[in-house]
Amino acid sequence: MVKTYLTFLLVLSFTFGFAQEPIITSVGFNGAKRIKTTFVEKLVRTKIGSVLDSVQLNEDVIRLKRLPPVSHAYFQTFKLVTGDYDVVFTIEENFTLIPFANLFSSSNDDFAFRVGLQEFNTFGKNITLGGFYQFDVFHSYGLNLRAPYLFSNRLGLSLSYNDFTTQEPVFFNDTSADYKYRNNGFQIMGLYELDFKNRIELGFSLFTEDYKYLSGATQPDIPQSLNVDKHLFKFIYSHEDIEYHYQYLNGFRSTLNFQYVGSTDENLPDFFIGFNDFVFYKRVGKKGNWANRLRAGLASNMETPFAPFSVDNNLNIRGVGNTIDRGTAAIVLNTEYRHTLVDKDWFVLQSNLFIDGGSWRNPGGDFSDFWDEGNIRIYPGVGLRFIHKRIFNAIFRIDYGHGITKNPSRGIVFGIGQYF
Template sequence: MKRLIVIMLLFCASITTAQEASITNINIEGLKRTDEGFLRRLIKVKPASMYDSIKIATDVEKLNRLPGIAKATSKLEKDASGNYQLTYEIVEAFTIIPGVRIATDNNDEFSYRLSAFEFNLFGKNQLIGGFYQNDEFNSYGFFWEAPYLFTNKFGFGVNYQNNVNQEPVFFPEQELNYRFDSKAFEVLFTYEFNFYHNAQIGAIISKEEYSFLPEQSEGDLPADKPANLSADRITFRGEYEYNDIDIDYQYVSGFRTLLDVRLVSGDESEAFLDSFFIGRNDFEYFQRVGEKGNWANRLRVAYASNNDNPFAPFTLDNQLNIRGVGNTVDRGTAALTLNTEYRHTFIEKGWFVLQGNAFIDAGTWRNPGQDISQLFDGTSTRLYPGLGVRFIHKRIFNAVFRLDYGFGVGDDATQGLVFGIGQYF
């Protein structure tokens, strides 16, 4: 009996000791460009806090989500007093990223986009950069975002974009081409509620102009169609994200949902540029398959209230939703798209990864003026299976060079090559 009592007392003492074990010191190793004070402000575990394995794991996941970090791990060492020395070991990512995108425009002529972004400005994982684009016309934009500018939860961003391009507008009886000129300035605030939930609110002040392009359209402008449209707009935007994603270099697992809602004011005197509402939600699910496989899925649901407007907000396009379909093929006021693909690592040597993928992209649209039932009756459904390859630099942020080829299924379906930087989703 005495032996049993002694064993129980020792067991209880060991539990108490484990529960009272604290983190006496926190080290962060491997930093070159990232500001150590910035990381210490972000992590939840603090010196002299009680040992909590869940908090440590959460910190590691949070660090792995930062653009400036390619890989973060933790190491625990117990000292003579029974407490812990905690070390976060960091492999930094190279974050000054140039970008080049080359394609054919709507007139089968050469177009390109040049960009440069720094994702770890001042070592605080701020974004700054801009782009220049020539796609029939010249466009440019500048961006600055600091998600942890004020506190470890509260941030700020601004951007300005002057986009000028040729927009095919799909009226029921014909397609007409317009020059679309949009000058937009946006201010946004970001807030991180906790590790999983964050939000953005912002306002965009813009001026939009449409001008008919007779040289790019088949036939003359019908009398009932506008030659010129313009409107000063204010858009109020809200975004909510639930993020439970675990990143291990090229491998991703977990679930993420992103909701984007916008209230767009318009000019009620312009028949096609009145006020409307836009809502879009992306559901993403990723799962590791064995040692080298990754299954990735995205379901996008989108709706706009301006159903009687041929200048519809959602575009069917290679780079946005369905690979192989072409450049600005159609427009809609509601959409359902599903992208699913299997990614497999064939070669992994140090910093370099060669990855292949097989995908299926599918979607359906509601054309302007149609009922919501068009999403389900098959008249606007697109199905594109395909194959692709990825060249990945593990220690450069978002350095995924992708090449995909989509094959259309059905009558009059197209097929084509799609190049880009970053995973498709």
């Protein structure tokens, strides 16, 4: 009996010994120069003393690749004689102090531009700090700070101040007028990472909108001057499951943006606005990337010339023109095929074939407006991307779009970064 019992204990001890999972004895980081090692140690979920987990290691690599200071990352494991493991993450860094300049035409075809400077890795802790100056008939400027991991590896903060002044078309009764529009205010947002794929942002903004009539049609019930104090509450929910490999993306992202805007003037009444961007990327062979974005948006359906959704070159339909119409609901689909023509150590040249299409609900209208021939716009086109692989978001794009629906236009659109 005693012999049987001892045999059972011996077998049990061997079973537990062989079933014991390997433990991580050290976690190291190679290639971290400008980004602080203490920051990435806090960010990754692979820790000393935890069980070796390939799923967690892959998630940590993707988490590192999402950071603006990181162009590429991978991990290696080294087995010790004890059966445990050392883990080493290797990071290829981006250059993150980025000046930028955009050239474009304004609503009356005058020369316009925006210049600025942003540091995406302030203090080596993935903090974005930047500002811009814009001339578009009038002068504008803004400052922003975004620190998604300021307080922990989940909790952060963003702050911004903007003073925009532009010439904006306002549409009513099949005609339009130009107004000098100024938006001046600040915003604060709390940022929280729920888990690897999901994060939320919650905050508010206080701002003033000022409209002054410049030229065009007039109407007795359309004010020629407005100065309105407003407040805004914003909620953003983002789900991301995308794999990054330099200029190639593969996966899905959904971003919901919901806002309530309160006003002190009945001419610009309170309203709700919400929209969701569904983005899908698919690798095609070794050099191709298929990219898609569907935006569905809905706002309070007020009959106002100051409707929140706009039809614009730089936002949704390439080639259509700058703010050519407005609406209280929108459905827009952008699809494009990106093909790498040249891929060197630091430089990439991509070609681009795209189709942008969408429709809008007229202010005070109904959902049948989506099928109105005058509201549907479809613009196919071609473009090029010039990409620097070692500088974050250093993508210069140029696209040419040509309309094929009613009252078509055509135009060239320049920009920094991929269109979506």
